[in-house]
Each structure stands twice: as C-alpha cells, then as structure tokens.
Amino acid sequence: MEIGTDITWDIFTGLLLNTLSFWWMMIPAVILGLVVGAIPGFSAANTIIILLPLTFAMDVEAGLVFMVALYSASRMGAGIPAILVNIPGTAGAAATPLDGYPMARQGRGQQALAISFVASTAGGLLTTIIALLAMPWLARVSFFMHSVEMIVVMLFGISLIATIAARNTLKGLIAGFFGLMIGFVGTDHVYAAPRATFGFLELYDGIPLVPALVGLFAVSEAFLVIEGESILTKRGRELMAAPSWAATFEGMQICVKRWWHVTWCSIVGLAIGVIPGAGASIAAFVAYQQSRSFSKTPELYGTGHPEGLIAPEAANNGVTSGTLVPLIILGLPGGATAAIMLVVLEFHGVNFGPSLFAERPEIGFGIFIAMFVSYVFMIFTIIPLSRYMTRVTVISTSFMAPVIISFTLVGSFVPREFAFDMGLALAFGILGYVARKTNYHVAAILIGVILGPLLEQFFLRAIRMANGDIMVLFSSRLGNALWLALAVSIALPYALDYKRRKAETSGGS
Amino acid sequence: MSDENSAELDAEPSAASGPRSMGAELVIPAGAVVFTLYYFLTIIDSPWTAQVSAVFVGAILIALVLAFMITAIRTVARGDGDWGFAALLQPLSYVKTRLYLLGLTVGYIVVINWLGFTITTFLFLFLAMALLGQGKRVKLSLSLAAALSISGYLLFIVAFETRFPFGPFETALEALF
Numbered sequence: 282m283e284i285g286t287d288i289t290w291d292i293f294t295g296l297l298l299n300t301l302s303f304w305w306m307m308i309p310a311v312i313l314g315l316v317v318g319a320i321p322g323f324s325a326a327n328t329i330i331i332l333l334p335l336t337f338a339m340d341v342e343a344g345l346v347f348m349v350a351l352y353s354a355s356r357m358g359a360g361i362p363a364i365l366v367n368i369p370g371t372a373g374a375a376a377t378p379l380d381g382y383p384m385a386r387q388g389r390g391q392q393a394l395a396i397s398f399v400a401s402t403a404g405g406l407l408t409t410i411i412a413l414l415a416m417p418w419l420a421r422v423s424f425f426m427h428s429v430e431m432i433v434v435m436l437f438g439i440s441l442i443a444t445i446a447a448r449n450t451l452k453g454l455i456a457g458f459f460g461l462m463i464g465f466v467g468t469d470h471v472y473a474a475p476r477a478t479f480g481f482l483e484l485y486d487g488i489p490l491v492p493a494l495v496g497l498f499a500v501s502e503a504f505l506v507i508e509g510e511s512i513l514t515k516r517g518r519e520l521m522a523a524p525s526w527a528a529t530f531e532g533m534q535i536c537v538k539r540w541w542h543v544t545w546c547s548i549v550g551l552a553i554g555v556i557p558g559a560g561a562s563i564a565a566f567v568a569y570q571q572s573r574s575f576s577k578t579p580e581l582y583g584t585g586h587p588e589g590l591i592a593p594e595a596a597n598n599g600v601t602s603g604t605l606v607p608l609i610i611l612g613l614p615g616g617a618t619a620a621i622m623l624v625v626l627e628f629h630g631v632n633f634g635p636s637l638f639a640e641r642p643e644i645g646f647g648i649f650i651a652m653f654v655s656y657v658f659m660i661f662t663i664i665p666l667s668r669y670m671t672r673v674t675v676i677s678t679s680f681m682a683p684v685i686i687s688f689t690l691v692g693s694f695v696p697r698e699f700a701f702d703m704g705l706a707l708a709f710g711i712l713g714y715v716a717r718k719t720n721y722h723v724a725a726i727l728i729g730v731i732l733g734p735l736l737e738q739f740f741l742r743a744i745r746m747a748n749g750d751i752m753v754l755f756s757s758r759l760g761n762a763l764w765l766a767l768a769v770s771i772a773l774p775y776a777l778d779y780k781r782r783k784a785e786t787s788g789g790s
Numbered sequence: 791m792s793d794e795n796s797a798e799l800d801a802e803p804s805a806a807s808g809p810r811s812m813g814a815e816l817v818i819p820a821g822a823v824v825f826t827l828y829y830f831l832t833i834i835d836s837p838w839t840a841q842v843s844a845v846f847v848g849a850i851l852i853a854l855v856l857a858f859m860i861t862a863i864r865t866v867a868r869g870d871g872d873w874g875f876a877a878l879l880q881p882l883s884y885v886k887t888r889l890y891l892l893g894l895t896v897g898y899i900v901v902i903n904w905l906g907f908t909i910t911t912f913l914f915l916f917l918a919m920a921l922l923g924q925g926k927r928v929k930l931s932l933s934l935a936a937a938l939s940i941s942g943y944l945l946f947i948v949a950f951e952t953r954f955p956f957g958p959f960e961t962a963l964e965a966l967f
Contacts (some may be wrong), residue, residue, distance in 0.1 A: 328950070331950055331951055451854060451857060452858070455855060458854060459825070462829060462848060462851060465829070465831075469836065469875045472837045476830070476833050476836065478826060507887060508881060508884055629966075682918070683915050684915065684938060687898065687914050687938075687942075690899065691954070694951055694952075700903060700955065703899045707896070711892075712818075715821075719815045719818060720815075733847075744842075767926075
C-alpha cells in the first residue's frame with residue numbers, strides 16, 4: 282500500500298525503526314530545544330549554529346535527527362514562559378499569552394500547559410503526516426504565493442488588531458497603528474533610505490524583534506507584578522495550594538474534545554509555514570484571529586479561554602513541518618532554522634530537490650519521520666513536568682521580577698550581540714508599562730511591529746512589479762479568493778453577533 | 791473588575807476605579823503623534839517608496855489620536871475623568887520602588903560593559919531582590935543571586951558561547967581554564 286507518491290509502508294517502517302534507534306540523540310536534543318525555546322533571544326537556529334561543529338562531525342542521519350528534534354522542541358518550549366509568566370520565548374509564541382497567561386493567573390497554569398503541549402504535539406504530528414502525504418502538492422503552494430497573495434496573508438494577521446480593538450476600538454487601533462509605525466523604522470526596501478532611526482546604525486535593519494518582544498511583554502510585566510506578592514489572583518492562589526494531576530488530564534481532555542479546532546489551526550500553520558518568508562508568528566496570529574472569528578464564544582477570548590490557547594500553539598507547531606517542505610522539494614528554506622539545516626545537510630553531500638526521494642529516501646522522508654518521532658518523545662517527556670513547571674507562578678514577585686528583567690535583557694542581547702538591544706528592550710519595556718497601565722493592548726503594538734515591515738516589503742514589491750498600478754492587488758485569482766476570505770472572516774463575527782442578539786431579543790420577547 | 795474575571799489581559803492589575811486619568815491615557819497617543827511627526831521629518835527628502843507606507847499609516851494614526859482627544863475632552867467635560875496621571879502612578883506606595891528598580895535596570899545595562907555579565911548580573915539580582923523584599927531574606931537573596939549569575943555564566947558564556955561583555959570574573963576564569 283502506498284502512503285504517498287513514493288513512500289511505501291516498507292520504507293516508512295524501516296525509517297521509523299531507524300529513527301527510533303537514535304533515541305539517545307533525540308532525548309538531549311528535545312531537552313535542549315525546550316530550554317532554548319523557553320529563553321527569549323535563544324532559538325533553534327542560533328543553537329544549531331553554535332553546535333555546528335557537532336552536527337558536522339555526526340553522520341548525516343544522526344545530525345538530521347538531532348536538528349529536527351531540537352527544532353520541534355524549541356517551538357513547544359517557547360510556549361512555556363508565555364503561559365506561566367507572560368514572556369513568549371520566541372516571536373512565534375507571541376499570541377500564546379493572550380489566553381495562556383490569564384489561565385496561569387487564575388491558577389489554571391497546569392491545565393494551560395497540558396493544553397499547550399497536547400495542541401503543539403497534535404498539531405506537529407498531524408502536519409507532519411499531511412506533509413509526508415501531500416509534499417508534492419504542498420510544495421506548489423509556494424509557487425502560487427506571490428507578493429499580492431502575501432499581502433492578504435499579512436492582512437489576516439493584522440486584522441487581529443481590529444479583533445483586539447473590539448473592546449476599546451480607539452485605543453486598540455491607536456496601539457496597532459503605533460506598532461505599525463514603529464515597524465516601519467529602518468531603511469526602506471527599495472532605495473535603503475534610513476527612516477526614523479534616531480541616528481542609530483543599529484536600527485538601520487529595522488526594529489529587532491526580540492528586544493521588542495522582551496520589552497513589551499517581559500520587562501513591563503516585571504515592573505507591574507511587583508505590586509502583588511505573586512502573579513496569581515486570590516482564587517488562583519487557592520487553586521495552586523492543592524495541586525493535583527487532575528488539571529493535567531483536564532487540559533488533555535479539553536484538547537481531545539476540540540480535535541477539530543486543533544486540526545484546523547495546525548493546517549493554517551502548515552499552509553503558512555510552506556510559504557518561504559512567512560513564519561510562526563504570522564501563523565499564530567492568523568490562527569488566533571480565525572479561531573476567534575468562527576467561535577461561538579468570541580467574547581471569552583483574552584480571558585483565559587482554552588480555544589484561544591489551542592489556536593496559536595497548534596498553528597506555530599504546524600509551521601515547523603511546513604517550513605521543511607520547500608526546503609526538501611525545492612531547496613528553498615522556509616525559515617532561518619531550515620536554512621541552517623540546508624547548510625549542514627549540503628555539507629554532508631545531500632542535494633535537495635525532487636530526486637532526493639529516489640536517491641536518498643532516508644533523508645527526504647527521514648526528516649518528517651524524525652519530526653514525527655520527536656513529537657512523540659516530547660509529549661511523554663514534558664506532560665509529567667507540567668505539574669511542577671506551574672510552581673513558577675507561586676514564586677514571590679520580589680525574586681521573580683529581578684530574574685525576569687536580567688535574563689530577558691540578556692536574551693535581547695543574544696541574537697545580534699549588540700549592547701544597544703538591551704537598552705532598546707528597556708525602552709520597549711517602558712512603552713509596554715505605560716500601555717498596560719492605561720489599558721492599551723501590548724499585543725496590538727507587537728502585531729504592528731512584527732507584521733508592519735513584512736507588509737510594507739510585499740506591498741512595495743507588488744507595486745514596483747506592476748509599475749505603480751495599485752490594481753495589481755486585485756490581479757490574481759488566488760489573491761482575490763483570499764481577499765474574499767479576509768472580508769468574510771472580518772465580517773463574520775459581526776454577523777454572528779447580530780444573529781445572536783436578534784435571537785436573544787426574539788427569545789426574550 | 792474582579793481578578794479572576796479579568797476580561798482585559800493587559801489591564802493593569804491595580805487600576806483604580808473612579809474618574810479616568812485622561813492625562814495618563816493620552817501619553818501613548820501623544821507619544822505616537824510625536825514619533826509619527828519625527829518619522830515624517832526623516833522621510834521628507836526620501837524617495838516615494840520610503841514614504842508611502844508611513845504616510846498612509848501615519849495619517850490614519852493622527853486621525854485616530856484626534857478622535858481620541860475629542861473623546862478625552864468630552865470625558866473630562868462630563869466629569870467622568872480628569873487630566874491627571876494617577877493611573878500611571880498608582881498605587882503610589884510603589885512609585886519609589888519602581889523608580890529604584892528602573893534605576894537599577896539602567897545601571898545594569900550601563901555597568902555590564904565594564905564589570906561583565908556575571909558580576910553585574912549578581913549585583914543587579916541581589917540589589918533588586920533586596921529592594922523588592924524590603925531588606926528581608928537577605929541571605930536567600932544573596933544565595934539566589936550568586937547561584938543564578940553563575941548558572942547564567944555557565945549557560946550563556948560557557949555552553950552557548952554568547953559574546954557578552956567580559957569583566958574581571960570572565961577574564962580570570964578564561965585565563966585559568
């Protein structure tokens with residue numbers, strides 16, 4: 282029986298058993314991945330760079346298993362501090378605290394972690410299987426996604442600002458547009474003219490994401506939490522006083538019951554991951570926005586709603602397998618980690634492209650099988666730890682706040698190794714503090730900072746290729762279908778809300 | 791707003807009920823307008839590709855801020871708010887602590903260039919823990935600060951080879967090993 286276009290059960294089981302034989306390599310890679318994913322500033326990409334001599338020295342299959350396990354685990358690890366202390370480990374987890382952190386504050390951190398782990402694992406496993414089966418078709422997605430289509434994909438993410446603004450329209454929009462303006466700092470994409478850089482050379486490349494993330498979420502959080510003995514609410518403290526395994530099982534059950542939600546959001550992640558240049562942060566924001574748009578209880582999003590946690594976690598893990606599809610089929614890395622994997626594997630004499638599956642099936646299919654096995658390892662490694670990880674939330678803020686400040690500032694230094702970035706993180710921290718104190722949503726600012734420059738880049742590219750004709754935005758069939766889908770997803774919550782209110786009114790009368 | 795039903799994730803935990811501090815609420819919009827005007831100044835002579843996005847987004851932002859200012863004026867005129875900055879500062883008992891913590895953080899960023907990662911992290915952690923703990927549990931703060939800064943050294947500098955600024959501690963250990 283054929284599993285995909287080329288893979289057979291014999292090859293599949295052979296590769297599976299072969300991958301399992303690398304368990305000794307996978308376990309440390311998973312643990313390392315979880316750690317680096319959880320520390321802001323560190324990522325799978327820079328860890329693999331640091332460990333390049335090691336991966337070059339390993340044989341190709343061991344190196345592959347090591348890198349894939351580390352990559353998958355780092356995605357899951359990034360959600361842990363996002364839930365427990367409102368600090369996303371990477372930009373891909375920036376949407377996770379929207380509902381994860383309120384759950385932790387309510388003493389439901391253990392449940393939130395279980396939801397995050399199961400949604401991440403299910404999302405990762407499912408998209409790995411889909412990628413394995415549908416690789417040739419998925420690879421074509423990147424051919425159809427040009428600048429115009431990418432603009433609409435970005436707008437899906439940016440429309441989350443409008444969702445956030447629903448509670449206080451003016452403040453939400455001001456925060457989002459302010460974020461977009463900040464995101465435009467740096468040189469322009471065509472003539473490299475510097476804009477609003479305050480004379481700092483360090484800002485010519487634009488606003489670096491990690492200091493923005495660290496400042497808006499972590500530093501501002503540290504300056505706020507000192508007002509209480511712990512981050513927990515009164516009810517949260519009561520719940521945390523009697524921890525039990527039940528919360529973990531409840532979290533797992535919530536995910537299983539919402540299997541369709543996990544499936545749908547992870548496919549959103551896979552589809553976005555396949556597009557080179559897109560990434561986990563876009564996927565997480567788009568999935569969150571889509572999840573809220575089609576939810577029967579959109580008003581619960583942002584208050585500690587499990588579906589609001591499932592969406593970004595399933596999506597950002599869906600991206601993991603997605604980024605590897607164009608790498609394998611076309612030799613085009615879908616992200617930074619995939620690019621480094623390309624370098625390592627080419628060093629070992631692996632040539633990417635469709636012929637890879639005929640010449641080196643242990644690599645072509647092996648990448649996805651290694652990812653599949655890594656996720657299975659991960660869930661068994663991490664689920665038992667959820668109960669103990671949650672204890673972080675009961676630590677006194679007099680100890681927690683200094684640790685958050687010092688280690689996240691240090692994290693903001695790591696990606697570019699500029700001391701300037703630590704100061705920038707503090708500046709964003711002050712902005713985040715003022716925003717939170719006056720009820721402006723920091724997530725809206727961050728969405729602008731992340732997606733603004735990408736939107737500008739694709740917009741300028743599209744306009745230049747069309748010689749300035751703005752109608753290029755509506756020139757492709759796929760693009761128009763996406764515009765329609767965007768309009769529907771924005772209008773739908775209002776239509777559903779109107780229908781619900783109408784039903785309530787007629788029911789009441 | 792009860793804690794457990796906190797509908798707004800980023801709503802500050804101790805927001806005072808009563809009249810709104812419109813002065814405080816205008817800090818972000820005012821900052822946004824100043825930044826947008828500065829941005830416009832830097833792109834006056836730039837090619838249109840450098841201007842188009844910012845002019846479009848900046849114009850909308852300024853319009854939104856104007857709309858918010860009208861809302862603020864009406865709120866104050868109705869007596870539902872004032873031009874004060876109380877929301878930014880409350881609870882007032884934490885103002886000094888917060889300023890000291892900010893001072894320590896600025897100091898951390900500046901001093902790390904001379905004293906290096908490990909010693910600066912140790913000093914920052916110890917002083918900040920002592921400040922927030924109001925001088926209580928000093929021994930615990932000292933032990934935690936030492937353990938965390940040395941763990942940080944081992945993780946970031948030894949394991950991940952991050953090029954943090956070197957100080958006497960790192961230089962001495964590098965010479966020894």
